[in-house]
Amino acid sequence: DAGVIQSPRHEVTEMGQEVTLRCKPISGHDYLFWYRQTMMRGLELLIYFNNNVPIDDSGMPEDRFSAKMPNASFSTLKIQPSEPRDSAVYFCASSLGPESSYEQYFGPGTRLTVT
Amino acid sequence: AQSVTQLGSHVSVSEGALVLLRCNYSSSVPPYLFWYVQYPNQGLQLLLKYTSAATLVKGINGFEAEFKKSETSFHLTKPSAHMSDAAEYFCAVSEGWAGFQKLVFGTGTRLLVSP
Numbered sequence: 366d367a368g369v370i371q372s373p374r375h376e377v378t379e380m381g382q383e384v385t386l387r388c389k390p391i392s393g394h395d396y397l398f399w400y401r402q403t404m405m406r407g408l409e410l411l412i413y414f415n416n417n418v419p420i421d422d423s424g425m426p427e428d429r430f431s432a433k434m435p436n437a438s439f440s441t442l443k444i445q446p447s448e449p450r451d452s453a454v455y456f457c458a459s460s461l462g463p464e465s466s467y468e469q470y471f472g473p474g475t476r477l478t479v480t
Numbered sequence: 481a482q483s484v485t486q487l488g489s490h491v492s493v494s495e496g497a498l499v500l501l502r503c504n505y506s507s508s509v510p511p512y513l514f515w516y517v518q519y520p521n522q523g524l525q526l527l528l529k530y531t532s533a534a535t536l537v538k539g540i541n542g543f544e545a546e547f548k549k550s551e552t553s554f555h556l557t558k559p560s561a562h563m564s565d566a567a568e569y570f571c572a573v574s575e576g577w578a579g580f581q582k583l584v585f586g587t588g589t590r591l592l593v594s595p
Contacts, residue, residue: 369523408570410582413581415581421582458524460581462581466529467574467581469524469583471525472523473523474521474522474523
């Protein structure tokens with residue numbers, strides 16, 4: 366398997382623009398997670414899905430952030446409008462859940478820079 | 481809620497020396513515990529996991545960790561450091577009360593290996 370795939374790997378945008386990050390989980394995994402990593406706050410869980418349904422979005426910072434999972438093989442994280450404080454590395458991870466003792470497999474991340 | 485404390489944001493060792501990275505957790509129910517490694521500009525990779533079976537867990541690249549309930553610890557060790565071990569290491573605990581799928585990560589420990 367190719368692992369978790371994220372695109373783009375790097376994104377540079379101006380404040381106020383819409384940003385869309387994409388993720389393809391490992392085939393067969395029914396959990397999908399979005400994380401944000403910054404120097405100040407470390408690794409934070411933003412939202413996770415089970416069988417394409419959002420289960421916990423308590424980590425989503427504010428209404429400017431939204432995430433969707435239209436099918437089992439694709440998810441997006443959108444920021445609209447973007448702000449400089451959104452600059453971070455965003456990771457997507459997927460999991461088989463109890464069948465793999467909840468082990469999560471991470472993608473390579475998207476480094477977002479908002480100027 | 482569960483939490484993880486990693487003592488020492490940076491640990492420096494010489495090549496061939498013992499590696500010891502400390503992790504203490506807080507959990508009101510038996511936890512699942514994980515150690516992940518992150519190399520520069522990459523996603524997180526699972527080193528090992530504890531899921532209430534054997535208390536001494538062996539992982540990849542010669543790493544192992546011991547679950548000590550009385551000390552609420554899950555320290556990561558490796559007998560002999562290699563230059564290639566230089567990376568950031570994260571300890572994580574699963575939130576059993578809400579289902580084990582949600583991980584809470586520590587702030588990370590950067591391992592520096594000198595020749």
